Amino acid sequence: MAAVNLPRALRDGVLGAVVAAALALPMLGFRLVDSSQALTLGFRFDWVLWAALVVGIGRFLLSLSRDALPGRLPALALPNWGERFPKARLYLGWGLAGFAIVLPFLPFADRSLVDKATLVLIYVMLGWGLNIVVGLAGLLDLGFVAFYAVGAYSYALLATKLDLSFWLCLPLAGLFAAGFGVALGFPVLRLRGDYLAIVTLGFGEIVRVILQNWQDFTNGPAGISAIPRPTLFGLTFTANAPAGKTTFADYFGLEFSGDHRVIFLYFIILALALFTNLFTLRIRRLPIGRAWEALREDEIACRSLGLNPTTIKLSAFATGAMFAGFAGSFFATRQGFISPESFTFIESAVILAIVVLGGMGSQIGVVLAALLLVGLPEWFRELQQYRMLAFGGAMVLIMLWKPSGLLSHRAPTIRLGKEKAA
């Protein structure tokens, strides 16, 4: 226990309060009132006082706790568990997967819970997809949502215009998205680091602007509605079967319930997500997966060893994009309606945040981060307005607290065998 430096803490607190007051003065102290004649000002200086008080006391306490607790902020022991019990992560993974499978049948799982879980799983899947690009191959992609959008629109257009079924469109959507991944990858392969980031960001915006403005093809900002729902081997999940079809409830002699469809959708995305995970885990052991990781660690060494960075980067882009395409077509079929509004930069940012907060390259970290960033805010829907504020704040705080992510333990994918004692 280090000595508590009270005067310094007080000084910090007062300074913090003064700064907060100055910051809050224009934005909180005044309010722009939009009356019919002209813009006028309203006042609420009490808010400034509150802001100064909260920040001042907070800064004071933080300063005290810095003295009282030596070292940095209290560190969560999560990564250490992983080292102490090497199998813990494996069990945790299986446990989570098992829990996810039985979730819809648990007594407390009502329709809205399954629905929320579906949403979280979409982001888990997107996170795992982006993890291939960012976590494994080390390419910073700020426009991942573009591939998600391509997947969603390919399914929506194929289904509404050509009347193709979800199960046929799913692989096609993945293919299209992967194609876009390659198309984006080609011109930007020479770029590194942050140049790549801005180009991917630009690409994401281009895709959104085109979706918004190509009226004839995408129906513009109005979006595409009445997207068909998936069927289970031809069994539909509607109350009354369309001509020539049987409903799921009739076939199995169940009473019709809207819950069936929700649970069915949940299992589709669960299967897709688990497939993504399995794919990633397996491909890390293949030459291509190892090449991705090698490229992330050192591009020059990679080239010297005769690996071709072009094909490696392209394959990483395409693979990540493919999973985003799958997730996108699932999103389209779940919502039944899509519009360019759903594919803004903020989505890319959320997915990237999930990957980074989870701890880059960590599969379970992605699940935790998705639960935290997507699942948790869903419970606070009533606080609509403050939700995004808290969301952004959480992103900052988590990063400050654990800069390398929630589960940052990075194990080498491959180890040399134990050396035998001579």
Added chain:
Amino acid sequence: MEYFLQQLINGLTLGAIYGLIAIGYTMVYGIIRMINFAHGEIYMLGAFISLIAFLTATTIGGTSVALGLILALVSTMILTALWGWAVERVAYRPLRNAPKLAPLISAIGMSIVLQNFSQLSQGARVKPLPPLFKGGIEILRGDSFTVSLSYLQMVIIALTVLLMAVFTWVITRTSLGRAQRATEQDMKMAALLGVNTDRIISATFVMGATLAAVAGLMVTLYYGVIDFYIGFLAGIKAFTAAVLGGIGSLPGAMLGGLLIGLIEAFWSGYFSIEYKDVAAFSILVLVLLFRPTGLLGRPEVEKI
């Protein structure tokens, strides 16, 4: 020809604004190698603060528009600079030695926070301001089209040139600028030689925010409407400008800003206004294809 000239003037005005924001990106990137995603929001705050300051100044000080504007300009620069400083202090400084992506995520989070903060505190509706500067001069009178340069455009361009001159002087001639350049080249070495690098980085953020504040004021006057969402698009455009010019290079940021402004103006003038953003990004990709480090960027030297 007349139409061309008019678009050129509009493009230059827009480009000056983008350039001022782009400098904030490029300086921060140069010094700590980080994309400051919240910079667009700082500019948005600048626009709001300038509007509030201007209204306050006219409420207290009476009717003189010019005096009100100068008061608004000065107070906006100070208050917005404080916001820039606070964001750096809270969200980036603790992450100085963190993995590369941590500050980026923190910046994106900060940007979401600031955007929603101003939406909550000032309301989501657009805020209109009646035009203050009326009139201008006619440069060229054609058969069907008259080229005009409004007083406001003159003020914007002149102010930008002035700020650029001051800024270049600070960077190249003052001890602060010298310390900044040293920190940019090698932070550890600069610290060893007695430069307080944390303070220099703070100063960089403050300078970037000050310029963004001026850009915010200009936009408030130029377009007459602002809302809490303007920071995002302007931010990525300005960042595009910084990359286009070669990130880390100050003249590059200004050049990139002007180019983006001109591309937008000409594209919306001659082709379609909907696709002007696509045009800007496509040009960026094209330029980066041939010059991967931007127009004026130094090629990265790889050391093994």
